[in-house]
Amino acid sequence: MARKYRKLNTSKDLTRLMTRYYATSKLVGKLRPLAWVTSGAPVEILIGMGIATVYPENYGALLGAQRAAVPLAQVAEERGFSPDLCSYARAHLGSLLAPGDAPQGGLPRPDLLVACNNICGTVIKWYQAVAQELNVPLFLLDAPYQHEAGLPGHAGLPEHAGLPEHAEQYVAAQLEDLIAWLAHHTGRRLNDKKFHQALALSNEAVTLWREIRELCQARPSPLNAPDLFLTMAPIVVLRGTKDAVGFYRKLKDEVEERVARGEGAIVEERHRLLWDNIAIWYRLFRLFSLFTDAGACFVVDTYTNAWSVSVDTTEPILGLARTYSTVYINQSLQARAELMSDLVERFGVDGVVMHSNRSCKPYSLGQYEVLEQVSARTGVPGLVLEADMCDTRLYAEEPTKNRIQAFLDLLEQR
Ligand code: SF4
Numbered sequence: 001m002a003r004k005y006r007k008l009n010t011s012k013d014l015t016r017l018m019t020r021y022y023a024t025s026k027l028v029g030k031l032r033p034l035a036w037v038t039s040g041a042p043v044e045i046l047i048g049m050g051i052a053t054v055y056p057e058n059y060g061a062l063l064g065a066q067r068a069a070v071p072l073a074q075v076a077e078e079r080g081f082s083p084d085l086c087s088y089a090r091a092h093l094g095s096l097l098a099p100g101d102a103p104q105g106g107l108p109r110p111d112l113l114v115a116c117n118n119i120c121g122t123v124i125k126w127y128q129a130v131a132q133e134l135n136v137p138l139f140l141l142d143a144p145y146q147h148e149a150g151l152p153g154h155a156g157l158p159e160h161a162g163l164p165e166h167a168e169q170y171v172a173a174q175l176e177d178l179i180a181w182l183a184h185h186t187g188r189r190l191n192d193k194k195f196h197q198a199l200a201l202s203n204e205a206v207t208l209w210r211e212i213r214e215l216c217q218a219r220p221s222p223l224n225a226p227d228l229f230l231t232m233a234p235i236v237v238l239r240g241t242k243d244a245v246g247f248y249r250k251l252k253d254e255v256e257e258r259v260a261r262g263e264g265a266i267v268e269e270r271h272r273l274l275w276d277n278i279a280i281w282y283r284l285f286r287l288f289s290l291f292t293d294a295g296a297c298f299v300v301d302t303y304t305n306a307w308s309v310s311v312d313t314t315e316p317i318l319g320l321a322r323t324y325s326t327v328y329i330n331q332s333l334q335a336r337a338e339l340m341s342d343l344v345e346r347f348g349v350d351g352v353v354m355h356s357n358r359s360c361k362p363y364s365l366g367q368y369e370v371l372e373q374v375s376a377r378t379g380v381p382g383l384v385l386e387a388d389m390c391d392t393r394l395y396a397e398e399p400t401k402n403r404i405q406a407f408l409d410l411l412e413q414r
Contacts, residue, residue: 004267004292005285006258008227010251017247018233022104028052029108033186036110036130039236040118040327041141042320044202044311045179047240048195049188054107055237056130060088063095064281064390068103073391075101081129086359087390089126096133110136112185114178118143118330120362139181141174143325147332163322171321196313198240203310208248209235210308215255216299217347220264221272222255225298226288227265229279235307270295271411272348274340276302276370277355277363278389290401294408300347302328302340333366337373344378351411352382358394381414383407 028034034052037043043053063069069087072094077083079097081090095102113136115127124140131138144167163171179190209232216223231251238244258264273291275298280287291298306328312319328336343349352374354367371382383403388394 005224005289006263006265006267008223008231008251008254010247010254011230013247013250014231014233017238017243021237021243025052025054026108029054029110033111033188034108035112035114036107036127037114038116038119038123038127040143040324041114041116042175042178042324044195044198044240044316044320045175045190046114046182047198048190048192049179049182049186050191050194051112051182051186051188053237054110056092056107056126057088058233058237059095059107060091060390061279061281063091063103064088065284066103067282067392069282069390070392072098072102084358086120086122086126087388088359089122091390093126093129093133096130109134112136112182113138114141115139116141116143116324118324118327120329120360122361137181137185139178141171141178141324143171143330146326146330146335163325167325168318168321171325172317175317175320195316199311199313199316199319201242201245202240203313205235205239205244205248206307206310208245208252209304212248212252212255213300213305213308215252215259218259219272219348220262220266220269221297221299221347222258222263222265223299224265224288224292225275225279225301226284228298228301228304229284232304232307235304239307264297266292266295266297268295269297271350271408272297272299274298274300274302274343274347274349274352275355276340276352276367277357278303278360280355280385280387280395281389282392283387283395287400290404291408294412296351296408296411298353299349300343302336302343305339305343329362333370333373336366337370337377340370340374341377344374344380349378349380350414351380351407353407354382354384355389356384356386358386358388359391360389381407381410 032052036056037053039057046053069091073090075094075098076090095106099106113127113131115123117124127138234244234247273296309323311323356364
């Protein structure tokens with residue numbers, strides 16, 4: 001049978017880049033201070049202070065994709081961590097407790113921990129457990145949940161979009177505390193030149209990433225969600241570096257060439273879909289092939305969209321406070337429904353598929369309400385799939401397939 005999915009040439013560069021990143025992290029950690037940070041941490045500050053960073057969430061995704069998450073999660077569960085906890089947290093904690101069973105022997109040991117609760121409250125307890133286990137200092141950055149604010153930097157959203165001044169000041173003051181705390185624990189100062197360079201590189205990568213995603217408005221779409229889920233890794237772990245910029249320049253060239261040739265990510269695009277929530281890592285291509293085979297391409301998603309907002313560098317600390325406080329899942333359901341409706345309209349989406357992810361409560365709670373609002377505004381139908389991003393024990397193959405088939409039949413009839 002002819003292949004219905006076009007592989008990106010840039011995927012080879014991605015594999016090389018990420019392999020090098022994990023290999024050098026072990027080495028770099030021996031030469032300068034190393035921090036474990038959450039995906040929404042203001043990493044530009046750490047780069048400006050010469051502190052290396054590693055992302056346990058990205059490692060969690062890797063464990064999920066390699067199907068190594070469950071045995072490690074079980075190690076954490078046996079130690080008393082609840083199976084209801086996020087599977088990134090459980091798998092990572094398992095890798096800490098049983099490094100011999102973890103791919104690459106687990107992550108290099110950190111000197112510091114920096115967690116920001118702009119993505120969830122889980123990271124607070126997760127990082128506290130790590131701090132206790134390894135006896136390393138932890139900084140918790142509190143980014144208050146935005147009940148009112150819209151998502152700055154996103155097209156199609158109301159004028160009031162933005163962070164209230166009191167929240168902005170509150171987070172900015174903590175960023176100043178973070179700089180002092182890092183200096184106290186590492187003896188390093190914030191180097192202004194390095195900090196501004198990191199901000200500029202971060203913004204350049206974010207802009208390229210946003211432009212790449214926007215190119216998927218083309219018909220057929222040059223990328224499908226699995227492409228986005230894989231190529232998002234550098235925007236998470238290499239934000240603020242030349243490596244990320246170099247990779248996204250190359251990826252953008254390839255995507256532009258596809259658009260110019262009228263070549264889609266899948267061979268015959270018949271339906272254009274939106275994906276909501278984190279990928280089901282252990283089923284990435286198998287699950288999406290059910291859609292691909294029916295000519296359904298995920299032209300946009302809300303997850304990889306989260307790293308699309310630049311930092312205002314005219315007032316860097318305030319700019320960081322604004323950008324990192326207003327990530328997608330730190331926003332009200334109303335703001336999420338507005339963003340999703342905007343994406344549906346701009347990308348010509350015919351249907352929405354939501355992953356109700358047992359692990360990620362802040363992402364998954366309220367999805368039915370968001371879907372109702374998006375369907376009412378745009379008229380597109382939706383499907384909710386219940387699973388987990390890493391924990392294969394929460395995935396039921398046959399019911400999932402049946403629900404997808406029924407949804408695809410519905411799209412055919414419209
Ligand atoms: S609960 Fe969700 S946001 Fe928090 S660490 Fe897990 S996957 Fe990430």
